Amino acid sequence: MAPLLSHGQLQHIPLDSTSGLKISKQAPNPEVHLNFPNINKIAYYRDQKKLSAIQKLEKRKQYDRVLPLLESYVTSFGIQNFYKDTYLLWRLGQLFERTGRKDEAKELYRLVLKHHRTDARGVYSYYDSLEQNTKNYYVPLDYYYELVEYRKSIATFKPPKGVYLNMGNSINSTYEDYGPAINSENEVFIFTSKRNLQGLNGRANEDLYFSKYNDGYWEDAQSFGKPINSIYNEGSACLSRDGKTLYFARCESPDGYGNCDIYIARMGEDGKWGNITNLGPNVNSSAWDSQPTLSRNEDTLYFASDRLGGFGLSDLYFTYKTKNGWAPAQNLGPTINTRESEVSPFFHPKYQVLYFSSRGQLYNFGDFDIYKTYKVQGHWQEPRNIGPLVNGRGSEYYFTIDADSRNLYYARSEADDLQNLDLFSFPLPMEAHPLAVTKVQGILTDSLTNKPLSGIVSIIDLDNGIEVSSKYLRPDGSFEFDLIDNSRYMLMIQGPDFFTIEREIALQQDTSFQLMTTLIDYSIPMVFENIEFDPNMSEIKENMKPILDDVALFLIDHPTFRLEIAGHTDGAGDKDFNLVLSQNRADAIRQYIESRVNMVQGRIDAIGYGSTKPIKEEKTAEDRKINRRVEFRLIKPEKPERGFK
Numbered sequence: 331m332a333p334l335l336s337h338g339q340l341q342h343i344p345l346d347s348t349s350g351l352k353i354s355k356q357a358p359n360p361e362v363h364l365n366f367p368n369i370n371k372i373a374y375y376r377d378q379k380k381l382s383a384i385q386k387l388e389k390r391k392q393y394d395r396v397l398p399l400l401e402s403y404v405t406s407f408g409i410q411n412f413y414k415d416t417y418l419l420w421r422l423g424q425l426f427e428r429t430g431r432k433d434e435a436k437e438l439y440r441l442v443l444k445h446h447r448t449d450a451r452g453v454y455s456y457y458d459s460l461e462q463n464t465k466n467y468y469v470p471l472d473y474y475y476e477l478v479e480y481r482k483s484i485a486t487f488k489p490p491k492g493v494y495l496n497m498g499n500s501i502n503s504t505y506e507d508y509g510p511a512i513n514s515e516n517e518v519f520i521f522t523s524k525r526n527l528q529g530l531n532g533r534a535n536e537d538l539y540f541s542k543y544n545d546g547y548w549e550d551a552q553s554f555g556k557p558i559n560s561i562y563n564e565g566s567a568c569l570s571r572d573g574k575t576l577y578f579a580r581c582e583s584p585d586g587y588g589n590c591d592i593y594i595a596r597m598g599e600d601g602k603w604g605n606i607t608n609l610g611p612n613v614n615s616s617a618w619d620s621q622p623t624l625s626r627n628e629d630t631l632y633f634a635s636d637r638l639g640g641f642g643l644s645d646l647y648f649t650y651k652t653k654n655g656w657a658p659a660q661n662l663g664p665t666i667n668t669r670e671s672e673v674s675p676f677f678h679p680k681y682q683v684l685y686f687s688s689r690g691q692l693y694n695f696g697d698f699d700i701y702k703t704y705k706v707q708g709h710w711q712e713p714r715n716i717g718p719l720v721n722g723r724g725s726e727y728y729f730t731i732d733a734d735s736r737n738l739y740y741a742r743s744e745a746d747d748l749q750n751l752d753l754f755s756f757p758l759p760m761e762a763h764p765l766a767v768t769k770v771q772g773i774l775t776d777s778l779t780n781k782p783l784s785g786i787v788s789i790i791d792l793d794n795g796i797e798v799s800s801k802y803l804r805p806d807g808s809f810e811f812d813l814i815d816n817s818r819y820m821l822m823i824q825g826p827d828f829f830t831i832e833r834e835i836a837l838q839q840d841t842s843f844q845l846m847t848t849l850i851d852y853s854i855p856m857v858f859e860n861i862e863f864d865p866n867m868s869e870i871k872e873n874m875k876p877i878l879d880d881v882a883l884f885l886i887d888h889p890t891f892r893l894e895i896a897g898h899t900d901g902a903g904d905k906d907f908n909l910v911l912s913q914n915r916a917d918a919i920r921q922y923i924e925s926r927v928n929m930v931q932g933r934i935d936a937i938g939y940g941s942t943k944p945i946k947e948e949k950t951a952e953d954r955k956i957n958r959r960v961e962f963r964l965i966k967p968e969k970p971e972r973g974f975k
Contacts, residue, residue, distance in 0.1 A: 355815050356681055358767040359840075362433040363709045366407055370660040373639060374410040377403070388421075397425045404438075409641055412445040412664050419445075420453055427460070436460050440712065443692055444668040445641060464810075465693070467802035469786055471718045474800050477788065477887070497739075497753045500550045501541055505534060508728040508741035508751045509566045509621070513573050514679060516732045517543045519739070521753060522565030526553070536563035538578060558595060558603050566621040566728070570628060571679070576603065577631065579620035587614040592622050592633055612658045613649050621728075623677045631656070632675040632684065641667040646675050646686055666703060666710055673698070674727045680735075681764040684710070687727035691715065698725040700740065702762065714812075717761030717799045735764055760791070760798040760813060768815040770835065772843030773808040774823055782807025783847070785825025792818040792834070813837055824887040826966070829880045855896065855961035861919075862958070868914035870922050878919060881962065882926040885933065892965040895919050897938040900954035905940060913938025919960060 368375055380403055387396045400422050407415070423438030439457040443450055469477070496502060501521065509522035519541045524534035537559040539551040553559055558576070560583075567578035574597040581590035591614040596605045608614065615637040622633045629651045636644040645667040647659045666672060670690025677684050682705040687698045691713055699721040701713035720726060720738060728751070729740030738758050741751040760766050774783045787809040789798040794817060803809055803823070813819060815837050823831040828847045835841070850856070858877045863869070870878070885891060897912035897919075916936035923934060944957045 354765060355767050356765060357704050357706050358711065358769075358812070360706045360709075361711050362437055363711075364405060364434065364437055365709070366405055366664065368406055368408050369663050372408040374408045374414070375403075375406045377406075393425055393428065397422075397429065400425065409639060409661065409664075412441065412641060413447050413669060416442055416446045416448075424456070427456070432460055437712070440692060441664055444690060445664060447669060463804050463806045463808060465804075466810075467804060468718050469800040469802060471722070474718075477786070477800060495755050497548065497755055500548050502752045506749070506751045507753050509674075510728060510730045510739040510741065510753055511568045512730050512732055512739065513569050514571045514733050515573075516734065518569070518573070519543070519548055520567050520569065521551070522567075522728075523551075526559075528561075535561070536565045536581070538564050538567055554603070557606055563590075566674075568623050570624065573597070577622040577624065579622070581618075581620075587611055588616040588637075589618045590620045592619050592631075609656055612656050615659075618644070621674050623675050625677050626679060626682070630677075632662075632677055633659075634673045634675060635659070642669045642690060643671040644673055646672045662710065666713060671698075674729065676730055678731060678735075678764050679733050682706075683764040685716075685729065685731070685762075686713075687725075687729070688713070689725075695721040696723040696725060698727045700726050700729060700762070702764070704767070714761070717759055719759040719797060719799055720756055720762060731758060731762075731764075738762055757797065760789070760796050760811070763796065763814060765814045766812045768813050768837060769810065769840040770813055770819075770821075770837065770843075771808065771810040771841075772821075772845060773806065774803060774831070774845045774847065775807055777846035777848050780846075783825060783828065783849075785823050785828070787811075788822045788824075789813065790820040790822065792820055815839065824884075826888065830883045830887055832883070850964060852964060852966050855894075855963045857959050857961055861960045863915055866911065868911060868918045870918055875922075878922055879926060882923045884964070885923070885929060886927050889929075890967040890969075891933075893923075893934045894961075894963040894965065895934065895936045896943075896961040896963070897936070898943060898957060898959050898961065899941050900957045901941040901944060901948050902954060909938055909940030909942075911938070912940045915960060 380399065384396055384399050384403065387399070400418065404418055404422050419438050419442045423435045423442065426432070426438065427435035436457065439453055439460070442453045443457060446453070501507065501519070503523060503525040505523060505525040507521060507523045511520040512518065521539055522536055523539050524536055526535045526537045527533065528535045538554040540554060541548045541551045558564060558578070560580070562583045563581040565579055567576055569576055576595045578593055578595070579590050580586065580593050583591065585608055587608070592609045594607050594609060595603050598604055613619065613631070615635060617635060617637040619633060619635045619637070622631055624631060630648055632646060632648045634644050635647050640661060641664060646662045648662060649656045649659045661667065666686070668688065668690025670688065672686055672688045672690065675684060675686045683702055684705070685700060685702045687700050689698045691699070691701055693715045695718050700716050702716055703713045704711045715721060720740070722742070724743045726740055726742045729738060731738050735758055738756045740754060740756070742754055743749065743751050774785065775781060776783055782805070783803065785803050786800055787803060788800040789811050791798060794814070798811065801809060817837055819835045819837060821833045821835055823845070827849045829850070831845060831847060833843070860873050861877060864871070881893065885893060895916045897916035899908040899912050916938050920934045920936040941957070946953045946956050948954050948957060
């Protein structure tokens, strides 16, 4: 008899046993963090006496004595050390790894890769060896949307709603449009545009525009007009919560300190803007300062600058209010800033989450990508790429999120025309959501060998309809998603060699799964224990449907596979009747599967053999039961199916 196929077995392990009232989690768990207190105090740290002592101990291979000395030295770094003494970060990371402090080693390797200015291929290999079973392996975007199309056939799952949309002619022009901001009521949309051409040569002048939301649509954009817009370039604005204070950048103005400065304007009682003031030398520099965003309490201002003394081409800085005005601006540090460019910060209006655009972080899909970072226990955590549903092969920057965290507004360009920016909207995907901090992780192994399996993991949000990017299982069979707690999700894992696994999750806290399944042996037919018809009947019974649904789902997720269904009876009774009965049963199963999914005709063959192919000689009732069976044979295509590793 052909072996019975067992289903995915699941063990559920809460990572956090906290009980009682569930409050939505607003930040991830703290990460290992190395503190660099000198970043905004000194430009460069050097102590030759300490370096010599470290080098002598290293030559003697007294690494246990080297480690505390080198750690103390590295944590004294100023900004210049990160590109002048990157090798010390690398050496400390190796010592951490050697002594089992792998999380700290990974942080140092990341810093090396973000700030190195020489060949770092050796560091990449060390880092990848530590990271391969923790990093994300996203499914390519075009294949992800193919998966979505297949699943539209399943009535129980609503297809994701996310698709980025050009905001249309009421907002965009034939010129560059970017720098969006939205007020706290989600009813006024502000952006920057180069549509205002001046002079005989048609020089583009950057101005600020706004649009109001009316009856489900954004109205035609209007210029802010004077005095906000001037003969100089204005852009990258943000509004205070009450809508009466505007922070914006103005460039090449006579009262500026550099190329572009950050200004403030206030609305008078008559509703007109005025009282425009430069934020002064504590905030602005002799270089480019722009793209302001306010913290939740509006007491801290984040912005981008390419001033001298930073980590890269442009860095993110912050300043905060004091009794005497704005404090001297400070660099946000080496975890956020890199040797490349960090721009367009956006601080979420409700949560301690900073979004920004970068081309220097470790995981990217194109040129500039959007990232998010959380402030936990006073430290900014490692930036997280908000995923391929937003970040494409071109550039994504200048963006904002509405107060309800439903939509992301951002400027993007296509890969073949990086300079032509338009404004787009996108339903906020899970990777970008500020509350997606509850961890769901797991591992899938073969139930017979305990070896890790390969496949694709998808999460379907059953409550909110928020889209989640699908991922490949990691090399060790593991997966991980950050989701929103107090919500219901469907976990789906599909692969070319096992039936799709489905599990519904009522997520309350960080959760881990251990899943096992049995691989399909394509060389022999499968017989399922509970596919057993009533005597002389061919109607599908309720207890058969879960198995048949699994087969149907497998065919959806593997559109190039075919299925053969073979019906068999025992030898009792009339042979001709048995032949018809077995055919009716095979047809009933085929029709049920086809009714569950929309598929091309001819993918399923149903054949009734009656009693002509017994497995055993029928001497007992048990022998006859074994011969009464339905065999399923999945036919795998000769070429590997697209999308699976």
